Amino acid sequence: MSQTASALGRCPDCGASIPAGRLLIAYERADGTAVYADCPGCRDVVHPA
Numbered sequence: 001m002s003q004t005a006s007a008l009g010r011c012p013d014c015g016a017s018i019p020a021g022r023l024l025i026a027y028e029r030a031d032g033t034a035v036y037a038d039c040p041g042c043r044d045v046v047h048p049a
Contacts, residue, residue: 006019006020007019007020008020008022008023008035008037008048009048009049010048010049011039011041011042011044011046011048011049012046012047012048012049013039013042013044013046014039014041014042015041016039016040016041016042018037018038018039018040018046018048019040022037022038022039022040023035023036023037024036024037024038024045034047035047035048
């Protein structure tokens with residue numbers, strides 16, 4: 001997943017850019033960090049790509 005200081009990534013459903021302020025939860029898994037965010041485009045909770 002490509003991340004910058006201002007964006008978490010893109011919504012896998014609608015393709016909208018998800019700003020870091022939309023982060024809902026982030027947690028560590030054995031294979032890396034998982035994040036979930038509120039998409040400003042489709043208003044769903046998504047795992048940004």
